[in-house]
Amino acid sequence: MINLFSDTQTLATEEMLEAMVRAEVGDDVAGNDPTVNRLQDLAAAKVGQEAALFVPSGTMGNLVALMAVGGHGNEILLHEESHVYYYEGGALCSIAGFTPRLVAAPRGLLTPEILETYLRPANVHHPRTTVLELENTHNRGGGSVTPPDLHRRLVAWAHAHGLHVHLDGARIFNAAVASGVDVRVFTENVDSVQFCLSKGLSAPVGSIVAGRKEFIDRARQARKRIGGAMRQAGHLAAAGIVALEKMVDRLAEDHARAKRLAELVAKIPGLKVDLSSVETNMVYVDFAPLGVACDTFVDRLAAKGLKVSLIPPTRFRMVTHRHISDADVVSAARILGEAARAGQ
Ligand SMILES: Cc1ncc(COP(=O)(O)O)c(C=O)c1O
Known part of the structure; x- marks a missing residue:
């Protein structure tokens, strides 16, 4: 069978399996699994953020980031076919509490000009708009890349309006490789980013959420609340380290x-x-x-x-x-x- 269903079908490499077996582990709920800590430090450095958190899936990564921002009573701007809205079981509303404001744009490519028409002035009748969610590459947009210049303009626009920018970068390394830039071009100026170690990078399990230290502390507590804190997770994190070091290019x-x-x-x-x-x-x-x-x-x-x-x-x-x-x-x-x- 030629399996073109998804890059989620990739299997761990030999090197990952060996690293998993040999990993030095501890109890990550207590924060003392050395391999998880090494992965988190490596991931934070790679994406130019202060801190990072290892989570079991991209869906959980997006969710704990949104929970850490706090959605109840607030509105999130996001593409109408974004993964967070389309494929994550409605958790942005039912768990994180956001009211979604869905933005139409060809191939998932939001622009400040399009977003401007969706932003409403502060008014007692409206939920307060607090987050802009971006997805790069955009899955239902055909794997489209938001190019570096457009990305910079979007982040600048959002920050000028006081919005938190969350990047669903499940495949952000694909975007970086396709654009010929360091991944930090897309990740260091956002307030939070989620990216997958599974999918194209071939780790069997796991995603990373990165952001400022104080934000990641809140995301860690959100992860605990939804049951995503793991014990000897270093065995899984070991594969993630190989994914980041060897599988990007x-x-x-x-x-x-x-x-x-x-x-x-x-x-x-x-x-x-x-x-x-x-x-x-x-x-x-x-x-x-x-x-x-x-x-x-x-x-x-x-x-x-x-x-x-x-x-x-x-x-x-x-x-x-x-x-x-x-x-x-x-x-x-x-x-x-x-x-x-x-x-x-
Ligand atoms: C753009 C995007 N975000 C998030 C996810 C969720 O990742 P996971 O399947 O690990 O929950 C996916 C999965 O395909 C995705 O394509």
Whole structure:
């Protein structure tokens, strides 16, 4: 099976598994697991923030950051298809207490000009707007990159309005590699950032939240409240250290393969792909012209040995990652061509 379902399908490297077995551990709830502490220090330094916190998932990372800001009675500005709104079970409202104000923007790319039209003056009738949430790369935006200049303008705009900027940087290293910049360009000027050690970086578990020390202390307490504090977590953190030290630069290979895959798919009649939108490791394909029911098409691909993720009603997504080779890209395109030619 060629598994292009997601970069979440990556397995730990040999080096990670060895590091996990050998890790020196303690009790991280008490703050004395040396490997977790080493990962947190390394992560904070990498993203140019004062402190960092290891959490089990990206979803929890976003949630504890929002809980640390405090949402009850307040409004958060975020893209209408942001992961935090779309895929995290409504926790931003039901747990963190925010009222979401959903912003429409093509490919997930917010701009100060768009946001300006959503910002309301302080008034007793409105919840107070306190947070701007950014997502880079943007998942439902097709893996789009908010470029460094736009990112700087967004943060400056938010700060000028007194907003906390939280960056969902689940794939922020993809954004940095694709832009050819150090990741700190995207992370050191925000108030909090979450990024994943799993996904393209291949660790089996875990994300990082980073920010100012006092903010991370509050996030740590939020993590405890929702049951995310772990004991001998150093075994997991050890894989995260390898992810950060060894797995970032190779993301460029995933990006090149996604581009190649998109070029091959663009030649298949009945499949539509916008080549200019393929900036990182994701390829979104629209198969509406085929007129095939969406489940049927994806099942047909699976029967031929290609796993993709369905984006109803007429799109699917493919994500390249460490286990996808050049040969897999060619085979995937061949399977897609056969499935498209099979008609309705
Ligand atoms: C943009 C974005 N944010 C957050 C997450 C959540 O990460 P996790 O699956 O580790 O909870 C994901 C997962 O795919 C994501 O794509």
